[in-house]
Structure formats: C-alpha cells, structure tokens
Amino acid sequence: MSHRYAVGQLLDMRSSPHTNTRPAGPCEVVFRLPHDHGPVLYRVRPLNEKIERVVAEADLFPSDATKPQSENRPAAFTVAIHRK
Secondary structure, three states: OOOOOOOOOEEEEOOOOOOOOOOOEEEEEEEEOOOOOOOOEEEEEEOOOOOOEEEEHHHEEEOOOOOOOOOOOOOOOOOOOOOO
C-alpha cells in the first residue's frame, strides 16, 4: 500500500474518536512515515497549532484550505537583478 498524499499537501484532519486532544481542522503533510504492515501514517502540522502530530491516512481527507501567508517570515531567498 502506498501513500495517497504528498509532502506539503494541505488536508483536513478529523478529530480523534478516542480523545478530545486532537481537534479537527486543516493541516499540512510534513513527512510520510515508512510502513510495512498496518495503517499508512503521516506526520502533519495543523495550521492553527505549532506542534506536529502523527495521523493515520484514514483520518485525513482533501482540503480546500490555503496556507496562510506569514508576513513576519523572511523569504526563502531573494534575487537581485541589475540592468544597465
């Protein structure tokens, strides 16, 4: 069984049916965890939290959410072009 979702993809996460510590909401896939048997797992970062969680693929589904733009975060790189 292969992973359905890609790293960087925005998804919606269902709340945990067993505890109330994992709220539902949009998240970003950070890492696809390797597996041989059992559920397909992902490490995700909820957009409204600063922590990462491990979530089964069954608890994730496609989202229409967009990643918020942080104005305080510097650009990954800048390019300077000088024309004469």
